[in-house]
Amino acid sequence: MSEAQKQNDPLMVEIRDLNKWYGEFHVLKNINLQVKRGERIVICGPSGSGKSTMIRCINRLEEHQQGEIIVNGTPLVEDVKKIEAIRKDVGMVFQHFNLFPHLTVLENCVLAPIWVKKVPRKQAEATAMKYLERVKIPEQALKYPGQLSGGQQQRVAIARSLCMNPDVMLFDEPTSALDPEMIKEVLDVMIELAHEGMTMLCVTHEMGFAKTVADRVIFMDGGQIVEENEPNAFFNNPEHERTQLFLSQILNH
Amino acid sequence: MKYDPQPTLPAPPGTLGAVGWMRKHLFNGPFNSIATVVLAYFTIIFMWPVLDWAFLSADWIGTTRNDCTSDGACWVFISQRLNQFLYGFYPEAETWRLDLAFFMMAALIAWLIIPKTPFKGWVAAFTLLIFPFIAFVLLSGGYFGLETVETHKWGGLSLTLVLAVVGIVAALPFGVLLALGRRSEMPIVRSLSVVYIEIWRGVPLITVLFMASVMLPLFFPEDMNFDKLLRALIGITMFQSAYMAEVVRGGLQAIPKGQYEAADSLGLGYWQKMNMIILPQALKLMIPGIVNTFIALFKDTSLVLIIGLFDLLAIMQASANDPNWIGFSTEGYVFVALVFWVFCFGMSRYSIHLEKRLHTGHGNRA
Numbered sequence: 001m002s003e004a005q006k007q008n009d010p011l012m013v014e015i016r017d018l019n020k021w022y023g024e025f026h027v028l029k030n031i032n033l034q035v036k037r038g039e040r041i042v043i044c045g046p047s048g049s050g051k052s053t054m055i056r057c058i059n060r061l062e063e064h065q066q067g068e069i070i071v072n073g074t075p076l077v078e079d080v081k082k083i084e085a086i087r088k089d090v091g092m093v094f095q096h097f098n099l100f101p102h103l104t105v106l107e108n109c110v111l112a113p114i115w116v117k118k119v120p121r122k123q124a125e126a127t128a129m130k131y132l133e134r135v136k137i138p139e140q141a142l143k144y145p146g147q148l149s150g151g152q153q154q155r156v157a158i159a160r161s162l163c164m165n166p167d168v169m170l171f172d173e174p175t176s177a178l179d180p181e182m183i184k185e186v187l188d189v190m191i192e193l194a195h196e197g198m199t200m201l202c203v204t205h206e207m208g209f210a211k212t213v214a215d216r217v218i219f220m221d222g223g224q225i226v227e228e229n230e231p232n233a234f235f236n237n238p239e240h241e242r243t244q245l246f247l248s249q250i251l252n253h
Numbered sequence: 254m255k256y257d258p259q260p261t262l263p264a265p266p267g268t269l270g271a272v273g274w275m276r277k278h279l280f281n282g283p284f285n286s287i288a289t290v291v292l293a294y295f296t297i298i299f300m301w302p303v304l305d306w307a308f309l310s311a312d313w314i315g316t317t318r319n320d321c322t323s324d325g326a327c328w329v330f331i332s333q334r335l336n337q338f339l340y341g342f343y344p345e346a347e348t349w350r351l352d353l354a355f356f357m358m359a360a361l362i363a364w365l366i367i368p369k370t371p372f373k374g375w376v377a378a379f380t381l382l383i384f385p386f387i388a389f390v391l392l393s394g395g396y397f398g399l400e401t402v403e404t405h406k407w408g409g410l411s412l413t414l415v416l417a418v419v420g421i422v423a424a425l426p427f428g429v430l431l432a433l434g435r436r437s438e439m440p441i442v443r444s445l446s447v448v449y450i451e452i453w454r455g456v457p458l459i460t461v462l463f464m465a466s467v468m469l470p471l472f473f474p475e476d477m478n479f480d481k482l483l484r485a486l487i488g489i490t491m492f493q494s495a496y497m498a499e500v501v502r503g504g505l506q507a508i509p510k511g512q513y514e515a516a517d518s519l520g521l522g523y524w525q526k527m528n529m530i531i532l533p534q535a536l537k538l539m540i541p542g543i544v545n546t547f548i549a550l551f552k553d554t555s556l557v558l559i560i561g562l563f564d565l566l567a568i569m570q571a572s573a574n575d576p577n578w579i580g581f582s583t584e585g586y587v588f589v590a591l592v593f594w595v596f597c598f599g600m601s602r603y604s605i606h607l608e609k610r611l612h613t614g615h616g617n618r619a
Binding site for chain 1: 509511512514515516517518519520521522525529530533534537611
């Protein structure tokens, strides 16, 4: 499918009847989800509910056993070429940043564009600096990740993903490993990104973030999607008892 | 709260310099002071005869055993036989070829390990791809009017170095491949790697050398004659790569899963991920283990004695059995031990230096 055709397809990610098992354990049960281009989705739920597993299936960090996943028009199947093609379009930000500690911040950012997308080094570095400026740490470009604070590292991780010019970004609890005073700087970057129209799937418990940017909030429990709604209705008027309980636990303290 | 800026004071007397160091580490309290004195006493008592034997009452100058008159060590034996220790039975007129080859190697290695020398990439490529051929031609001859010197004439330190360097350079890449194979998701690749590693690691090197030398020829047609040195080299490489594989596997396991996932999520292919993300980090962690294996390999080369190759140790033993020099094997063993120690200690120091230089930050293992 050509780049122009891709852009016309209104669906960015489509998940149909997704089932996944870890050995005997049925971790994802009949997940159905459609994400439109430019849509921002926040996924929440108790730990072990399968929310991280679900978004990790989208770029094949986890393998699924049943169902279909279509990313940017490409069906996700057991084919290294297709998987790598999808990964080029899908950026991911991890809870523990996962920067490459033996490379400088700049090298972290240019590595994949140079080797995967075959962008000339000069151009890749210019792009990297542009994104490092956008996450407000261009002055750290020549340092190693170990010399930065957690919040700075996570912002570098976001810049590194953006350097691949992805069509959709997956965030897997991006602020859960951060000290409280650093959460805001990362969320600010994510909010800015959302306002620029990036398609985003965020696993997070930052309900303020969900209220500010989400088009839809999804609540998962026991490997299933229990409830999905636009944020106002979701927070003020949750349908299911399980959702109410969860919200009361994370909001009232 | 009232706040007065405090002046910066010099450290109290007797806490700095040599005196401060001795106070802190040698005479820190009565028990430690007594321990220091007692240990110093025993060190001197035991070391003195050694020093006396090796230096003070040793004979250094002369040409025959008759020049060894005192009761100390007779280093005349070493100096008289030095050429043999270095070059084995290599024809004397041709030893400049060994000198040249090893001088080139030393220069290339120095170029590569001294920081900030230019063109490192090209020099490394030259060292690995072109220099082996130059060294081979120099050592064995047969081209460019160089007289052919068959490998059974090679010996001494030069043979030890050939065995060790070829073993080290070949075992590392094979070891890395085997380790990756053992962690592969492809069942056949994984099983083959496991079987290879477990078989080679489970047999003693002596058996491997013996098989390579005695049994292997039985399987080949009679007129096919593999060089004995080549067989020993292949045996050593295959044996050590199994050990290397386990060291590398240990390093690979220490890399957090997140590094693999980050590389995957960026769309890097398997070899890109391994070469640029995983192995550089893992090799850094593996330096102590790798150098340990290198050192073991270096010393294990002396086992080629049992298949009739005369490395440094074997040639010293042969010299010590010469009727003219009977009774001086102690000096020979001390000398050989010293030579082995110098090489092994050098590798060890360089590995420590390398670890420090590759350290890029604190607490960055997240």
